Amino acid sequence: MKGMTGRGAEVAAGGKGTEALRAVGYVRVSTPRQGERGISLSAQEAAIRTFAGCMGWDVIDIFHDVHTGAGPDSFIERKNLLEALKLAQAENAYVVTDNWARLTRHEDTSADIKRLFPDTDRLVSIKEANTFTEAARLGQIARAEAERNEISRRTKAGLARLKDQGVRFGNPNILEAQVKGAQAITEKADAIVRQIADVLRSQERHHSQLTCREVAELLNQKGVRTGQNLEWTTDRLHPKLRKARAILDAEQVSYTNDPLYGAF
Template structure:
């Protein structure tokens, strides 16, 4: 565990101190996935926006299940000791990164009595702006990483003889593309492209999708601004398009989505 620098000591009187903690469950996630890095990016962004001095970052590649997992995670133990030593808060991306054990609350209170010393980026309520910035930064990283890995896997498959770019891919019956006008089809593809770069497009509300489109200057087929009601039907078609694409990529690239 590192000690505070002079700069960090001087900052203590003006800014809150924190340590970051991230966890993935398996070696495969830690080695081949993006979760640890994505959590780090979110936590660092949150700390910066919320006015924290981030003293150190700790991580574990270990299960969060069961009573013994608390003591088996050296990264978590170090993070707790650091938080107690420097009267700092612990910032995590999500509560389940701390634990999946029902008795965890008692375990952690024995070390860190003040539960307010643990801050969850995803569930933040009093620091909404910082939390939102961190979520967006993580979403951007996740989307970029998925895109990069998908392209790498597709390149490998092409080298093995796989054929992509089937001109009939967007004309299958479930999508009913043949019944759409060229303008409508292009618009659906634009919406799909915006959704494709979101970490979890399914969880977005229609209002949030409308704002994303408006912010990017994408207009409706009648050149109007998007509203929640206007975006409902084309968003559903765009999601079907993405589902079809993902199904094809998943079939050809075994690692796709395993992050």
């Protein structure tokens, strides 16, 4: 605890920040189909619970939204985000999200968030491993909005080029649908990797002590399937297991390097 400053020192000392040893989670997907599948939502929720557990925070509740994070109206239209911020403010708790893009893809939303939840040092992103205050300073919120705008721009430009080439679309939004389809596939693949990481995280033995074959058998026993709903073999598992191990290794580094690590 020597040399600790700011909120970490305050909490560790049992002062005003003591009540903040709790967390409210927030997860979001963009489309109803993603929400119905629940893959991304469950992966985000698992990440939040694991992170909070490592930090020693009790999770009061986790709120879900199925809504875009883009545009100036996305904030007021996401009722569960509003409820999450209000509850965390009332309970003096942290708000934890998997990444800043889940919270917002529109930079102007920052002012709305601060209005309901002024202490943005208690808004935490797992993936970026920083607070909302730091993210705003580093431009990560603006970058999330810029990435979304660039995807939209490329989609429209691609449609325009194909139209100029005389391509007729049975569905005028076919290219945009293809882009969204590719994003959904990527998101599903990422969710499966997170599922594998969750299973490894729950084992008594460190993941490095488990062979690929042992992990495949473990996943099959637990009913975790591939993206094609097949049982795991070592060939199918190897590339995703490598990514899952990387997630766990990165988490360990992130937790041990966090200024709050060990304070509780």
